[in-house]
Amino acid sequence: MGQSFIDLFLIAMALSMDAFSVSLSCGIKLKKNNYKKFLKISLAFGIFQAIMPLLGYYFSNTFLKVFLDNYTSILTFSVFFLLGLKTSYDYFSKEKFQDITPCSCEGYRCLTTLAIATSIDAFLIGSVLGLGQTKLIFPLLLIGGVTLINSYLGCLMGNKAIGKLKQKSTLVAALILFILAFKSLF
Numbered sequence: 318m319g320q321s322f323i324d325l326f327l328i329a330m331a332l333s334m335d336a337f338s339v340s341l342s343c344g345i346k347l348k349k350n351n352y353k354k355f356l357k358i359s360l361a362f363g364i365f366q367a368i369m370p371l372l373g374y375y376f377s378n379t380f381l382k383v384f385l386d387n388y389t390s391i392l393t394f395s396v397f398f399l400l401g402l403k404t405s406y407d408y409f410s411k412e413k414f415q416d417i418t419p420c421s422c423e424g425y426r427c428l429t430t431l432a433i434a435t436s437i438d439a440f441l442i443g444s445v446l447g448l449g450q451t452k453l454i455f456p457l458l459l460i461g462g463v464t465l466i467n468s469y470l471g472c473l474m475g476n477k478a479i480g481k482l483k484q485k486s487t488l489v490a491a492l493i494l495f496i497l498a499f500k501s502l503f
Contacts, residue, residue: 320446320449320451320456324497324500325451325455325456325459325460326459326463327493327496327497328442328456328460328493328497329456329459329460329462329463329464330463330467330489330493331400331404331493331497332366332436332438332439332442332460332463332464333362333366333460333463333464333466333467333468334404334467334489335434335435335436335438336362336363336366336432336435336436336464336467336468336471337467337468337470337471338471339362339431339434339435339468339471340355340358340359340362340467340468340469340470340471340472340475341471341472341474341475342475343358343431343471343472343475344471344472344473344474344475344476344477345475345476346475347472347475347476349476350476351476354472355469355472355473355476356469357428358428358468358469358472359464359465359466359468359469359472360465361428361429361431361432362431362432362435362436362464362465362468363461363462363464363465363468364432364461365432365433365435365436365439366432366435366436366439366460366461366464367439367457367458367460367461367464368436369436369437369439369440369443370439370440370442370443370446370453370456370457370460371443371453371457372440372443373439373440373441373442373443373444373445373446373447374443374444374446374447374453375443375447376440376443376444376447377443377444377445377446377447378447390502392444392445394498394499394502395498396441396442396444396445396498397445397495397497397498398495398498400438400441401491401492401495401498403438404491405488405491407491408488408491439460442460
């Protein structure tokens with residue numbers, strides 16, 4: 318069993334939406350046209366978004382596979398559905414959007430913290446990929462690459478002060494996750 322290209326691309330897009338949103342807010346706070354900094358932010362988000370599924374993949378193949386092999390589709394549905402619920406909550410939670418980002422993305426500690434925070438859900442997706450026997454190299458490259466591109470675009474757009482896109486990207490991510498959840502049942 319494995320994931321189709323379209324499924325993997327949708328997963329990559331959904332995973333990259335948190336990084337896109339944070340990149341928007343970083344772009345708002347940074348000096349105009351700071352392309353070197355935009356690339357640094359994008360690389361951090363892309364790399365962490367590619368590493369976390371790898372960790373989740375090995376976790377699922379090492380620890381979970383023995384116990385959950387018969388429940389793969391239910392587990393996959395649960396992960397996608399719960400991530401969709403969390404993302405929906407983020408969209409409808411007004412207080413989340415009052416403070417756009419907890420830091421200005423200037424220091425390595427802050428950037429690393431943001432990269433980890435935006436890629437936690439990728440760990441769970443890696444577990445799903447591991448249980449589904451998906452070959453790993455292409456999904457990691459796709460997830461990391463899509464996140465890198467979306468993060469860079471987020472920095473550029475944020476730098477041009479297009480803040481409304483943050484809320485819309487969160488809603489799109491939630492919808493993608495719900496679609497993938499229900500698709501996994503069939």
